[in-house]
Amino acid sequence: xxxxxxxxxxxxxxxxxxxxxxxxxxxxxxxxxxxxxxxxxxxxxxxxxxxxxxxxxxxxxxxxxxxxxxxxxxxxxxxxxxxxxxxxxxxxxxxxxxxxxxxxxxxxxxxxxxxxxxxxxxxxxxxxxxxxxxxxxxxxxxxxxxxxxxxxxxxxxxxxxxxxxxxxxxxxxxxxxxxxxxxxxxxxxxxxxxxxxxxxxxxxxxxxxxxxxxxxxxxxxxxxxxxxxxxxxxxxxxxxxxxxxxxxxxxxxxxxxxxxxxxxxxxxxxxxxxxxxxxxxxx
Amino acid sequence: xxxxxxxxxxxxxxxxxxxxxxxxxxxxxxxxxxxxxxxxxxxxxxxxxxxxxxxxxxxxxxxxxxxxxxxxxxxxxxxxxxxxxxxxxx
Numbered sequence: 001x002x003x004x005x006x007x008x009x010x011x012x013x014x015x016x017x018x019x020x021x022x023x024x025x026x027x028x029x030x031x032x033x034x035x036x037x038x039x040x041x042x043x044x045x046x047x048x049x050x051x052x053x054x055x056x057x058x059x060x061x062x063x064x065x066x067x068x069x070x071x072x073x074x075x076x077x078x079x080x081x082x083x084x085x086x087x088x089x090x091x092x093x094x095x096x097x098x099x100x101x102x103x104x105x106x107x108x109x110x111x112x113x114x115x116x117x118x119x120x121x122x123x124x125x126x127x128x129x130x131x132x133x134x135x136x137x138x139x140x141x142x143x144x145x146x147x148x149x150x151x152x153x154x155x156x157x158x159x160x161x162x163x164x165x166x167x168x169x170x171x172x173x174x175x176x177x178x179x180x181x182x183x184x185x186x187x188x189x190x191x192x193x194x195x196x197x198x199x200x201x202x203x204x205x206x207x208x209x210x211x212x213x214x215x216x217x218x219x220x221x222x223x224x225x226x227x228x229x230x231x232x233x234x235x236x237x238x239x240x241x242x243x244x245x246x247x248x249x250x251x252x253x254x255x256x257x258x259x260x261x262x263x264x265x266x267x268x269x270x271x272x273x274x275x276x277x278x279x280x281x282x283x
Numbered sequence: 284x285x286x287x288x289x290x291x292x293x294x295x296x297x298x299x300x301x302x303x304x305x306x307x308x309x310x311x312x313x314x315x316x317x318x319x320x321x322x323x324x325x326x327x328x329x330x331x332x333x334x335x336x337x338x339x340x341x342x343x344x345x346x347x348x349x350x351x352x353x354x355x356x357x358x359x360x361x362x363x364x365x366x367x368x369x370x371x372x373x
Contacts, residue, residue, distance in 0.1 A: 065287065114319075115318045115320065116309070116315050117306070117310050191314065191344075191347075197315075
């Protein structure tokens, strides 16, 4: 179990995984700003806090590279001080379970790609992000404020939708919005997704934790077709020339399962990270 | 420790007025160096992307810039300049 599960999981539900704890999907967890209420003060809202901290860190890297590294370490340790915005990579099988627990489930526009690629997503054919929970009604109620619109889906439609993006090669990242409230499943890739970029390029871990699984290759079944190599967003898979097979670096593996869903010979399987002593603390 | 060899990307906001509508550099950059931000927000609502001066183009990931100059070729209004620090010998 990862440290998020230790903090927010419940052993009675979903083997203690935090995102399968019904409490974290409960609408009571969602903060609604009442009319006339002031914006939360600095630090009181974990989402705003993490956003600001990360922005401060990113601005520093040009001016003070030494302090930049120091602050990254502080941000990664911040989880011990209290709630922080968390993102965790999950394989599609786990995403299905999260979708079944949440209501409502919607597709919506991706906030990262609006900023990084100016990609406007205005209808359900273009949407690439999954929104979970009661917060999605805001998009329906105030379309001029919450732009891009929203498309409500049944759990089965949501699974089909996630499968569509999985086939295209997107990593599913479960996001929290305010403490441990599960607010969405992003479909991400490098470099236009902010969370993966912060983790892979700059080592800020809280926004993109590794999943509970890790990919393992069965060399007897692998014929070296190399399909999985193109699918990996994290550079964990390479083609080993003398073996004529692909090789997974499990230290780099985020356990997203993209290679597993693509392998035509079912040579890759996802195993529990905690069963490997060397990876137990690698999140 | 020497200062990193980061690119300096100057964006002339008087020439680049509608980056969200144009988006050529945003979608053309191989390193995804650029970002576009809404600077004019009225009552929490972003205004029309075709209106000049509503969005601002920034280059927050300029440490990833390789200097391929693709964005300069793509830019229809010549708003971009990229410069690298003078080469140092080791």
